[in-house]
Amino acid sequence: xxxxxxxxxxxxxxxxxxxxxxxxxxxxxxxxxxxxxxxxxxxxxxxxxxxxxxxxxxxxxxxxxxxxxxxxxxxxxxxxxxxxxxxxxxxxxxxxxxxxxxxxxxxxxxxxxxxxxxxxxxxxxxxxxxxxxxxxxxxxxxxxxxxxxxxxxxxxxxxxxxxxxxxxxxxxxxxxxxxxxxxxxxxxxxxxxxxxxxxxxxxxxxxxxxxxxxxxxxxxxxxxxxxxxxxxxxxxxxxxxxxxxxxxxxxx
Amino acid sequence: xxxxxxxxxxxxxxxxxxxxxxxxxxxxxxxxxxxxxxxxxxxxxxxxxxxxxxxxxxxxxxxxxxxxxxxxxxxxxxxxxxxxxxxxxxxxxxxxxxxxxxxxxxxxxxxxxxxxxxxxxxxxxxxxxxxxxxxxxxxxxxxxxxxxxxxxxxxxxxxxxxxxxxxxxxxxxxxxxxxxxxxxxxxxxxxxxxxxxxxxxxxxxxxxxxxxxxxxxxxxxxxxxxxxxxxxxxxxxxxx
Numbered sequence: 439x440x441x442x443x444x445x446x447x448x449x450x451x452x453x454x455x456x457x458x459x460x461x462x463x464x465x466x467x468x469x470x471x472x473x474x475x476x477x478x479x480x481x482x483x484x485x486x487x488x489x490x491x492x493x494x495x496x497x498x499x500x501x502x503x504x505x506x507x508x509x510x511x512x513x514x515x516x517x518x519x520x521x522x523x524x525x526x527x528x529x530x531x532x533x534x535x536x537x538x539x540x541x542x543x544x545x546x547x548x549x550x551x552x553x554x555x556x557x558x559x560x561x562x563x564x565x566x567x568x569x570x571x572x573x574x575x576x577x578x579x580x581x582x583x584x585x586x587x588x589x590x591x592x593x594x595x596x597x598x599x600x601x602x603x604x605x606x607x608x609x610x611x612x613x614x615x616x617x618x619x620x621x622x623x624x625x626x627x628x629x630x631x632x633x634x635x636x637x638x639x640x641x642x643x644x645x646x647x648x649x650x651x652x653x654x655x656x657x658x659x660x661x662x663x664x665x666x667x668x669x670x671x672x673x674x675x676x677x678x679x680x681x682x683x684x685x686x687x688x689x690x
Numbered sequence: 691x692x693x694x695x696x697x698x699x700x701x702x703x704x705x706x707x708x709x710x711x712x713x714x715x716x717x718x719x720x721x722x723x724x725x726x727x728x729x730x731x732x733x734x735x736x737x738x739x740x741x742x743x744x745x746x747x748x749x750x751x752x753x754x755x756x757x758x759x760x761x762x763x764x765x766x767x768x769x770x771x772x773x774x775x776x777x778x779x780x781x782x783x784x785x786x787x788x789x790x791x792x793x794x795x796x797x798x799x800x801x802x803x804x805x806x807x808x809x810x811x812x813x814x815x816x817x818x819x820x821x822x823x824x825x826x827x828x829x830x831x832x833x834x835x836x837x838x839x840x841x842x843x844x845x846x847x848x849x850x851x852x853x854x855x856x857x858x859x860x861x862x863x864x865x866x867x868x869x870x871x872x873x874x875x876x877x878x879x880x881x882x883x884x885x886x887x888x889x890x891x892x893x894x895x896x897x898x899x900x901x902x903x904x905x906x907x908x909x910x911x912x913x914x915x916x917x918x919x920x921x922x923x924x925x926x927x928x929x930x
Contacts (some may be wrong), residue, residue: 471804565818583768583770585764585768586781588739588740604773607772616774679772680772680810684812
């Protein structure tokens with residue numbers, strides 16, 4: 439079935455449940471979707487929501503890009519080099535599960551109240567899972583592939599570009615995909631401190647003003663941003679991991 | 691030329707290989723047969739520089755007497771799934787697409803698989819993939835060829851086609867070759883000499899009277915030789 443048709447199905451299904459909940463629990467608690475959409479179109483028409491969207495998207499994309507550029511090389515190195523893995527993995531295993539949100543005051547103290555502290559917070563959430571996914575991607579390389587690069591005497595750079603990085607990419611991209619959900623949750627929290635821009639601020643501001651239409655409009659926008667990021671990651675995967683299309687085509 | 695003396699890799703519990711003496715002259719094809727776990731692949735990997743050894747000497751030289759360039763073909767084709775066929779073929783070469791593509795085309799043509807240049811390995815059959823894997827090895831012009839059960843994962847038809855192709859390639863350019871196989875028939879069909887290995891030691895070196903028995907595969911003398919080799923393998927209680 440066409441992808442757009444599946445998206446339409448998801449859109450309709452979610453709206454049906456939303457209508458049902460609004461009907462059962464009362465529209466003062468859960469406003470009806472049509473009311474929220476009309477309110478959202480009003481916000482778009484007035485242009486008030488764009489800066490919030492822009493700030494949130496900028497923060498999340500900046501954190502993802504930096505985490506990717508730093509996390510993937512560290513993960514590859516750890517996957518290839520046993521001593522590095524031996525010393526690095528225990529540290530990552532300890533730091534990875536810690537709720538990074540707890541460090542927001544420290545980040546704000548160190549990096550200021552502006553965007554940087556929020557980007558660092560998101561970065562700290564994403565970096566560990568990217569390191570681990572890249573490392574595991576390299577560790578899963580079959581021994582025969584290592585024999586090939588050894589007997590063909592490939593240079594270190596060529597080994598990275600032709601073997602390690604492509605082996606890790608599917609894992610890394612899956613990890614980015616999972617990271618979108620976690621990042622949105624952390625961003626929502628982080629944008630409630632020392633800022634007047636961002637979807638987190640927008641949603642909470644409407645909440646405290648008991649403007650549930652506005653709050654729900656913000657949640658809808660957050661969902662659209664997340665869907666946009668996930669679609670972007672899908673496109674990135676299709677571009678960088680073209681071979682997967684052929685490997686998975688016949689799997690049922 | 692491949693020469694080893696007292697080559698030993700001891701994995702413990704009688705596993706590995708012990709005191710292997712080998713002398714393969716320039717341009718000869720040797721087959722290495724024996725039961726599973728007898729040390730065939732260990733010997734091949736040691737020669738390919740993939741394993742360190744506990745004792746002994748390995749000398750692998752080219753016609754000029756200097757260190758030979760080695761080429762390894764493995765049982766699993768190990769083509770990189772993210773590289774197209776032509777990119778896999780020239781993996782060991784440096785340069786840009788402009789210089790490497792013609793080399794890939796010419797090598798893939800020699801292996802009769804040049805129509806699949808732009809496809810990914812997942813789109814090929816097992817036999818086709820193994821041909822690309824051989825092309826990838828040959829493209830760097832190795833002096834010595836080491837093959838680890840190159841036809842083991844293929845169906846009977848692809849197996850025979852690939853054996854014929856390997857012989858054809860050898861007739862065009864005789865490289866010093868050692869290949870591991872489980873198949874007595876394959877050893878007889880391809881090799882000048884056949885080494886029978888058991889429990890980590892080379893037990894018999896057999897001069898193949900049907901050297902490069904192109905077209906003799908269905909003849910009675912071929913089956914006679916299969917019988918002789920099978921008897922030699924069974925003698926001494928080889929298990930497999």
